[in-house]
Amino acid sequence: MKPVVVVGTGIVGASIAYHLARRGVPVTVIGRDAGVTASSFAWIGGDEGGDWPGGAADLAGLVLADWRRVQREVSGIGVRWTGSLRWPITAEEATQAEPPGPAVPVSAVPGSAVPGSAVPGSAVPEEAGLMFLGQPMGAGGRLVGPEAIASLEPHLRTFPEQAVYRPGDGGVDPVRAARAFLLAARDAGARVVPGATAVEVSTAGVGSTAGFHPASTVVLAAGTGSVALARRAGSAWTGQQAGSGEAVARMAGTSPAMLVRVRARRAGLVRGIVVGPGFEVREVRERELLMAASLGDTWSWSDLRDTAGQALGHLRTAFGDGLRPVGWRVGVRPMPVGGPVIGRLSPYLYVAVMHSGVCLAPSVGRLVASEISSGAAAPELARCRPPAG
16 A cells, blocks of 8 residues: 555544554654644533534544444543533523433443443442433433432532433543554554654655655644645645635634643542533543633633633532642644535645544544545545645
């Protein structure tokens, strides 16, 4: 097979390299570090706030199965299948619910998992016995009431009247997962060149700070840096999907992501992924919580302090005191208008830019590797295509 170079060692590039190597494709993957992958809240699910623009909607149904697949294939991925709980619900969600079901054993919830565990099992402790599972909804969700919410998140100060519970959702350490993909790619025959920066892209391959890497196909999976690399290769691509008048480059710089790390008063204070009024939180290790917070297109250091303080205030309202911030970080996410941009810009240049990269990485890696190795277009990516040229 002809050689491929993947530019980008974040989770998307690492997944593509892994899936190519598994197919026997000679692949080199280069990049400085994990990039914006390290700034992801890393919620794995078919919901993730319900934001699946364009072609992302066609990939949403693949997410959970592909993550469970790579968890079996790749050592060290480390997914925590905790389920997710979100409120307030929308009017549309309220109308989607089916008639209530009876109380059943907790362990009978399909797809549920022990908080903090990577093994399917019960979503709540055994002593909870029977619980009212609420009303089934689409995409594996259930509309649950205070009794179920109290079993799922017993440390909430008050329990909302209704929430959306998705037992199959989980979270992952995205940097650890990207590293696991790279190690697995190397074990499958890939050449991994860490700490390198791509400086030139041509029909012959990629020139980097670590030397020249020949390739018949170059995959740009460098997040917000992909547009500049494409231009260096002579492409007129400005970041948009085919048929879109908006550009990734324009708005990628105005899509910051902020993560706040919080020390909790006890382990298990937050059991799953919890999204409530003004906060989004999950436990990433014992007594350490991770919160996602929104920033405006422009921000200052004082904005970071204020945003972190507001998010922490909302979390304390929900879970009480004894929560101490220990740090925060900001990353700039690629946020293509119209959804993911995945496909060939030219016969030798392929691009894979999207939000959310962590959630979609296993599915995109599998589909991109299939396209490049077989030459056959993946129908699942039909609405993700960039303009040719």
